[in-house]
Amino acid sequence: MRPLAWLVLKDLLRFRSDGRGAVVTVLTPVMLAVLLGALFNPPDLANSVGLAVIDRDQTAQSRALVDAIRADPNLDVADLPEAEALSAVAHGRLPLALVLPAGSGAALTPAAFVGAGGGGAKAELIFDPSRKTEADLVEGLVTRLIFEQSMARVTDPRSLRVLLTQARPLAEPGWLAVIDQSLGLLGPASADDSAAAAPMAIRSPLAFERREAVVDSVQGGYNSYAHTFAGMLCMFLMFFAADAAKELVAERQSGLQTRLRLSAASRHTILAARVLSVTLIALVISAAVYAVGFAAFEVQVLGSWPVFVLVLVAQAFFVGGFSLLLAGAGRTERTIASLGTFAILVMSFLGGAMLPSFLMPPWLRTIGHAMPTAWATDGLAAMTWRGMGASDGLVPASVLLLCGLLCAAVGSRLFRWE
């Protein structure tokens, strides 16, 4: 037992001795997790469509539309003079500008709904060529607002009377009775019918309410950083495993392993110590990376804390076993580097560690479940933002422990001492 402890201590001291390397080992996954987290952060994507609105019409109707655009939570209107706004879009400082030309207000009146389509005014959407998606989004949102504004006016009783009176000469004979009956219901035109002037509300026949999915009554909260911290940690722990494998092979070439083999430690002890020390260091890295996630990026453990720790331990153990597998399969540092990079990138991609698996087609997701990385990211997601119960983390942890054991056993068989 003592030789095992000394061998593990040796690896921990060596890891600590390279202070800058240790810091980079933690900083790299944190940095990539933050960048990718920001990229996939849904609130940022939906809330921050900035635009400038240029109202050349300056009528009550056009101003009402501008106010509605300002009030929309999905749009962020920049108050800029026209020339400055157009320059900002041209220079990529603002995604787009909406220009309401003269006559836009008239296009929003009830009269514009009668006859051959609108008043002829066309709003102009000027966008940065690299932000076409946001232009599509804004066009849809503004169209909805125009529709709401126009319909609100159309459904005002006084406006309806005007609309029906103007429409009557154009109507088919069969509709005349319906129009006359409607005009009768609206009553005679009055100079003082302010009570009836309030527009009728137009609602979608099917209303939507947004609600996040919850498991076991635990209110989860999707946090893209929780997703990316798990993925980047998994991927970079495997890169650390590849480095540890190269170190093991370098020890063989430097004669250090001969010295160790001549000691009281058996071959199994030497390899077990290696798996154990890589596991411990991987755990330290995991703790440091998640500490940053908890402190600065609102990553939370909404599931079970003990199972969350268990998943991290299982993932670290898998990394230890994977390191020995690479050392056994690779044999030389160069082979380990190329073999390791290939295996890590494929496993990270398919397992959803590099990019969220929901971006992949279903068949790739199915293949991905054969990867230990998928179990690691799923297990951590279950215990963090999904807020799932302990049992949802135990299965991934068990799979990772088994994978670690399997890798260690195969690696131990393949490892060449000479």
Next chain:
Amino acid sequence: MIRIEHLRIGFGAVLAVDDLSLEIPRGSLFGLLGPNGAGKTTTIRCVAGLVAAASGSVRVAGFDVATHAAEVRARIGVVPQQLALYDELTVLQNLRIFAGVQGLAGQRLAERVAWALDLAQLSARADLRVHTLSGGMKRRLNLAASLLHDPECIICDEPTTGVDPQSRLHIFDTLRRLRADGRTIVYTTHTMDEVEALCDQVAIVDHGRLVVSGPLEALLAGSASPTQHSVTLREGADSARVAAALSAAGLVAEQVNATPRSLEDVFLERTGHSLRDGA
């Protein structure tokens, strides 16, 4: 201390050691010589239990290496040719780790580490990282790290490679002291004057076989001619012709010196002059 009987070791079709029999007496300072690929390193690795024998037997202090590897490992210390040290750790950390891996603990571990620091004369540099040490210091540490478990038999594989004369002398003095304490030293090298300066027993192996073995003095005395002549000529001529030609052919020699016969002469006489690069 070490008894090797009819040892055969093969790597595929290559027979590295071929029916080698050798006895290394307890308390001797034994020089094991051989050209590259002669089989001496393979023999040493077999004695240490790192390579299995195809046939024959190796016994260390009465223990068969094949069946009592742990007992043998506890009794031998191998000083590798490479600097088998953790460069990024300090001298003290290296020694503590190697002592711990040897199963030492507590007071015994502390005592042996202090002894090793003193032996390597690195007590003042105990907290320095190994990569900051000179080549000679690393060699001394490499030697001390192999002796932490107090082995009865020390096997040195070219332990003075790349060291300065002072460190070389220090290593020699250390080995003589260890031998004086009753330990058996097996010393392999290509440098003949090292063996002449250090060893009292010598064995020469070639092509995996023992060529000659015995006390150094007996080997040197057993040669046909106790001395040889060194002649510096103005013009080229092979040395076989010089003695006969000096008086008869009228060649003009600037200087003729008589020098004692060296171990290197014995070595070359027995193994030939051709290069032995590779196995």
